[in-house]
Amino acid sequence: MNPFRYERASDTSTAIALLTRFPEAALLAGGTNLVDHMKLGIAQPHTVIDITQLPYQQIEQLPDGSLRIGAMVRNSDLAADTTIRQRYPALAQALLSGASGQLRNLATTGGNLLQRTRCVYFQDVSKPCNKRVPGSGCPARQGYHRNLAILGVSEHCIASHPSDMAVAMMAFDATVHIVGPQGERTLPLLLLYRQPGNEPERDTVLKPGEMITAVDLPPLPMAAHSRYLKVRDRASYAFALVSIAAALDVEDNTIRDIRLALGGVGSMPWRALKAENVLRGSPATEEMFLQAANAELADAYPLPGNAFKIDLVRRVLPPFLLELTEESKR
Numbered sequence: 001m002n003p004f005r006y007e008r009a010s011d012t013s014t015a016i017a018l019l020t021r022f023p024e025a026a027l028l029a030g031g032t033n034l035v036d037h038m039k040l041g042i043a044q045p046h047t048v049i050d051i052t053q054l055p056y057q058q059i060e061q062l063p064d065g066s067l068r069i070g071a072m073v074r075n076s077d078l079a080a081d082t083t084i085r086q087r088y089p090a091l092a093q094a095l096l097s098g099a100s101g102q103l104r105n106l107a108t109t110g111g112n113l114l115q116r117t118r119c120v121y122f123q124d125v126s127k128p129c130n131k132r133v134p135g136s137g138c139p140a141r142q143g144y145h146r147n148l149a150i151l152g153v154s155e156h157c158i159a160s161h162p163s164d165m166a167v168a169m170m171a172f173d174a175t176v177h178i179v180g181p182q183g184e185r186t187l188p189l190l191l192l193y194r195q196p197g198n199e200p201e202r203d204t205v206l207k208p209g210e211m212i213t214a215v216d217l218p219p220l221p222m223a224a225h226s227r228y229l230k231v232r233d234r235a236s237y238a239f240a241l242v243s244i245a246a247a248l249d250v251e252d253n254t255i256r257d258i259r260l261a262l263g264g265v266g267s268m269p270w271r272a273l274k275a276e277n278v279l280r281g282s283p284a285t286e287e288m289f290l291q292a293a294n295a296e297l298a299d300a301y302p303l304p305g306n307a308f309k310i311d312l313v314r315r316v317l318p319p320f321l322l323e324l325t326e327e328s329k330r
């Protein structure tokens with residue numbers, strides 16, 4: 001690890017002032033991703049700004065029924081929160097499917113959203129990687145890409161986004177609160193992330209000096225009928241090959257409304273808007289669910305080592321949504 005300067009921010013304005021003063025600085029939340037990256041040489045910040053003391057540790061109910069989750073709320077606390085478990089069960093399930101108990105005790109909401117890809121080339125500084133070193137190349141196409149993305153990729157990068165939590169939040173229309181030198185702004189989570197395009201080094205639209213302070217979940221009644229499914233190589237402690245977060249509102253076997261997001265397949269947590277459009281107003285049948293999966297996958301860009309993800313989505317999505325349909329009738 002390289003030597004670095006350590007600063008602890010006692011309030012938000014100090015954090016922003018430090019970020020402005022040290023543009024190469026990195027924010028330290030739980031540190032479960034950042035510190036690994038510093039050890040591996042992927043991140044070499046001259047300054048580390050510890051934000052663990054900032055007042056973003058609460059889960060609060062807002063007057064309009066939304067829930068506000070502070071950026072420093074730990075993944076374990078979020079998964080255990082009674083309101084989250086009752087009103088957004090897929091989020092609790094997604095959180096509990098990620099990492100390990102010890103990691104979740106440290107990992108934070110903001111850090112989880114901004115964790116970086118687990119692509120082996122990104123993580124190995126002896127290899128080229130356009131995301132880590134822009135313009136250096138992407139060996140993943142010809143190399144090992146079993147875990148990588150088939151949706152939202154570019155010729156420069158096929159890295160997949162690893163978060164489980166973000167997939168569930170994406171399905172729930174979450175919004176993100178951001179603060180920076182220019183003040184505060186709010187973005188739909190869908191617009192926080194960006195696809196790699198010509199600039200794979202930029203995972204999000206965050207500007208220099210900005211940080212996330214909170215995530216809001218709107219009061220979506222059907223979120224109470226939601227579930228998260230994670231398909232992976234091992235039953236625990238493994239990233240998703242494919243994951244699904246879904247919330248359904250079905251009446252007389254017709255889908256009145258649906259929220260659907262996929263993990264493991266996209267360059268970002270993937271909101272399945274095309275599949276949702278196919279399903280809204282349609283019968284809740286296995287055939288329709290398969291048609292929806294096909295619509296979402298129509299633009300997929302599979303490679304020999306990850307083409308199996310297309311079949312996997314087609315196989316797991318219909319039975320998963322059928323089960324959720326039955327559950328939502330009870």
Ligand SMILES: Cc1cc2nc3c(=O)[nH]c(=O)nc-3n(C[C@H](O)[C@H](O)[C@H](O)COP(=O)(O)OP(=O)(O)OC[C@H]3O[C@@H](n4cnc5c(N)ncnc54)[C@H](O)[C@@H]3O)c2cc1C
Pocket residue numbers: 026027028029030031032033034035036071097098099100103106107108109110111112113114115162163164165210211212213237238239240
């Ligand atoms: C062995 C292992 C297995 C794992 N398995 C899974 C898994 O199955 N599923 C899964 O989803 N995750 C998994 N993870 C990843 C884990 O969930 C993340 O490391 C964790 O959520 C990151 O949160 P953190 O608070 O520790 O972030 P940090 O490491 O502190 O920060 C991560 C990044 O976000 C930035 N950052 C942090 N907070 C903010 C903020 N408020 N505003 C702006 N920038 C910020 C940091 O500067 C850094 O760049 C695994 C990790 C490990 C090590």
